[in-house]
Amino acid sequence: MSLPxxxxxxxxxxxxxxxxxxxxxxxxxxxxPVILMAERKILGRMQHRFGPNRVGPYGYAQPVADILKLxxxxxxxxxxxxxxxxxxxxIISIMTAxxxxxxxxxGDTVDIFGTKVGLYGVDVSIGPLYxxxxxxxAFYGIMLGGWASGSKYSFLGSxxxxxQLISYEVSQGLALIGVVMTAGTLSLTEIVDAQSGMWYFxxxxxxxxxxxxxxxxxxxxxxxxxxxxxxxxxGGYNTEYGGGxxxxxxxxxxxxxxxxxxxxTTVFFGGWLLPFGIDPPTWVDPFVVLAKMxxxxxxxxxxxxxxxRLRYDQLMSxxxxxxxxxxxxxxxxxxxxxxAVD
Amino acid sequence: xxxxxxxxxxxxxxxxxxxxxxxAYRAFGETLRGLKTTFARAVEGTYTIQYPEEKTPVYPRFRxxxxxxxxxxxxxxxxxxxxxxxxxxxxDCIRVVAAENTPEHRVSAGERYAAxxxxxxSRCIFCGYCEIACPFDAITMGNDYELxxxxxxxxxxxxxxxxxxxxxRAPLRAEGE
Numbered sequence: 099m100s101l102p103x104x105x106x107x108x109x110x111x112x113x114x115x116x117x118x119x120x121x122x123x124x125x126x127x128x129x130x131p132v133i134l135m136a137e138r139k140i141l142g143r144m145q146h147r148f149g150p151n152r153v154g155p156y157g158y159a160q161p162v163a164d165i166l167k168l169x170x171x172x173x174x175x176x177x178x179x180x181x182x183x184x185x186x187x188x189i190i191s192i193m194t195a196x197x198x199x200x201x202x203x204x205g206d207t208v209d210i211f212g213t214k215v216g217l218y219g220v221d222v223s224i225g226p227l228y229x230x231x232x233x234x235x236a237f238y239g240i241m242l243g244g245w246a247s248g249s250k251y252s253f254l255g256s257x258x259x260x261x262q263l264i265s266y267e268v269s270q271g272l273a274l275i276g277v278v279m280t281a282g283t284l285s286l287t288e289i290v291d292a293q294s295g296m297w298y299f300x301x302x303x304x305x306x307x308x309x310x311x312x313x314x315x316x317x318x319x320x321x322x323x324x325x326x327x328x329x330x331x332x333g334g335y336n337t338e339y340g341g342g343x344x345x346x347x348x349x350x351x352x353x354x355x356x357x358x359x360x361x362x363t364t365v366f367f368g369g370w371l372l373p374f375g376i377d378p379p380t381w382v383d384p385f386v387v388l389a390k391m392x393x394x395x396x397x398x399x400x401x402x403x404x405x406x407r408l409r410y411d412q413l414m415s416x417x418x419x420x421x422x423x424x425x426x427x428x429x430x431x432x433x434x435x436x437x438a439v440d
Numbered sequence: 441x442x443x444x445x446x447x448x449x450x451x452x453x454x455x456x457x458x459x460x461x462x463x464a465y466r467a468f469g470e471t472l473r474g475l476k477t478t479f480a481r482a483v484e485g486t487y488t489i490q491y492p493e494e495k496t497p498v499y500p501r502f503r504x505x506x507x508x509x510x511x512x513x514x515x516x517x518x519x520x521x522x523x524x525x526x527x528x529x530x531x532d533c534i535r536v537v538a539a540e541n542t543p544e545h546r547v548s549a550g551e552r553y554a555a556x557x558x559x560x561x562s563r564c565i566f567c568g569y570c571e572i573a574c575p576f577d578a579i580t581m582g583n584d585y586e587l588x589x590x591x592x593x594x595x596x597x598x599x600x601x602x603x604x605x606x607x608x609r610a611p612l613r614a615e616g617e
Contacts, residue, residue, distance in 0.1 A: 143482040148490075404474040420464075 114215055119200075122219050126199045130352045131161035136392075137352075137399045144403040168348075171341035178248030179338065187246060188339065188346035191239030195353035198232040201225055202360035203287045205370050205383030217384055218287065225286035226274050229361060230267065233316060236354070237263045240318075240325060243347070244335035255334025258410070259318070259325040265417035266315035266322075272425035273309035276302045276432040277365050290369035297373070299366040304428040306366045308421050310397075313358040315417070318351060319398055321405035324413060359394035363387055497613040503566045503581040506559055508602040511549060517603070518578035519557065520550035528573035533563035550576075557599035561587055583612060 110118070135150075135158055142149025151157035175184050200219025207214045222228055237259055244256025278284055280301065281292040289298075299306040315322035326334040336347045363369060367390050370383035378386070408416065445451055489496055498504070509518050521538030537556035547553035570579050579602075589595050 140482065143486065144478045146481060146484065146487045148486050148488050151490075400475060400478060404478045405471065 110213075110215060114213065118215070118219060122200050123196060126196055126353055126356070127349070129356055130349050131165070133352050133356060133395050134161040134164075134348075136395070137402070140396065140399045141403050144400075165345055168341055168345040173341050173343070176248050176338050180246040180248070183242050183246035184338075185343070187239050187243030188343040188350075189239075190242065191236060191350040192346045192353070194232045194236035194239065195350040195357060198229055198236070198357045199353060199360070201228055201286060202357065202387075203290060203364060203369055204387045205380060206287060206291075208380045208383075221285055221287050223283075223285050225284050225289070226271075226278065226361075226365075227284065229357075230271055233267065234263070236350070239347075239350070240335045243339065243343075247335075247338035249338050251331045251333070251337045252335050255325050255327070255331045255337070258327075259335060262315050262318075262322065262325060262413065262417075265414060266312040266421070269308055269417060269421040269425045270312035270316060272422070272429050273305040273312065274365065275425075275429040276305040279429070279432050279436050286364050286369075290364055290371065293368040293371055297366065297368040297371070302366065302428070302432070304424055305432075306362075308425045308428065309366070310362060312417075312421060313362065314398070314401065315413070317354040317358055317398075319355065320402040321408050322413060323407060324410060327407060329407075355395055355398050356391065359391040359398070360387070362394050363390040495611050497611040498583050498585065499613050500583075502583050502585075503568045505561075505582045505584040505587055506564075506570070506597070506602055507580055507582045508557065508599065509578055509580065510603065514549070516546065517548040517553060518576045519554045519574075520548050520576060520578070521552045521554040521557075522575065524573045524575065525570035525579055528569040530567060530569065531563045531565045533560040534558070534570060535560075554599060557602065559597045559602065561595040561597055562592055 138160070139149040139157075149157065150160040153159040153163045175181060201222065203218035203221065205217035208217060240259045241256045244252040244254075244259065247253070277289065277298050280298065281289045283289060283292070314320075318325045324334075326336070328334075331337065336344055339347060364387075369390075370386045372378065372386060510516060511518060521536055523536045523538065526532075526534040526536050535556065535558045536554050538552045539555035541547060541551060541553055566581070568581050571581050587595070
């Protein structure tokens, strides 16, 4: 007897799957320059500066110029590095980021020219697990990149990455368990549908805060950017990378921010649902999701402008002594409430 | 033994100790306060001066590029080639070669005129002593500060360049600005 690994909510013809794959890739990679630009502009404004404003109208062509510059650079590697791993690591990083982007639902199934298409890459019955799986593989990208560089700074950065991943992925997972128990499903579209009465960030406020905080650590964003820590580690795991490799890491970092924003939107902020019973036509749904995602992306940038980097021992004690007990308590209390209500 | 501060000891309020509910409240509250601060700074707007397009206005007494002057009515040069500016110059950047005025060839109002008047801007320290030394107010310090160039030889300003009106004038500060 063979059990399926996961059930898929809705199957489309193969050619629609292929088209959707391309669309997700295009949307994901075209959102990254936008958030890159937004970050530099918003950080600038928060420091009484303009941010880049020379290339193109209001400087909005700056990310394009940056990426072209990076891609035009010589590919080199340190003599001490392990060649094939050094090349493979950024590819793992960007591949997992795009793959994780695939499960974020931008809407339910809609009719496009008579064909029913789901506005998501794939609707699996193991949504959050898929996400955590790819999140864990993504850290191989950072770990191998740092290790294969053959440089002490990179090595230190990747060691920190390993410790940080283990500490914070636990809390992140436990924070989601509350939602999963309340919704009674692991499929992200069904989780969204279950929020039609009330968005989960109200009953699961503790889970939401823990998840969001742990997400900062998962995406290596300040104040948990010890993996990069420019001031101490000269850039951490990507110290030895230049040109295309660095661009891949840079892209995947921001893509991860988008993925996490999408997951928070989906799981805690009702995905494409709007409050107060507003029910717009289905074509508005992706824009609702995008708007909510951009709010969280803004929040990531906002926190970066505000909080200084944590010390390593603070990071560890915060993860294990604050976030993990909170997430566990939240899961426990949610379980009790769910059983009591049933 | 309890510590009893005297009247003139200022006790610094440090807030709750880390750990416990007070510490959690402090950490969370301070984070929110920080977020409020950064957002308020973003709303305030920028203080940047977009330099090549916008220029910082200078004060009227700002010592910039030198200018030589003519009499407005006759059009004769004020400089009589006395070389007092060159003598006063601590950086030794002014070179004056005087020549006699003749009735056919009258350049300045006095007996002599400056046949060569050069200021080496790469040596000038903009102290303004030349302006003070000049008995006829022939040389003054202007307001222009955009003096960079590609060649050192281009920085030797000749009499014609110093007599001409500069193309682009630095903005002057308004009264009381």
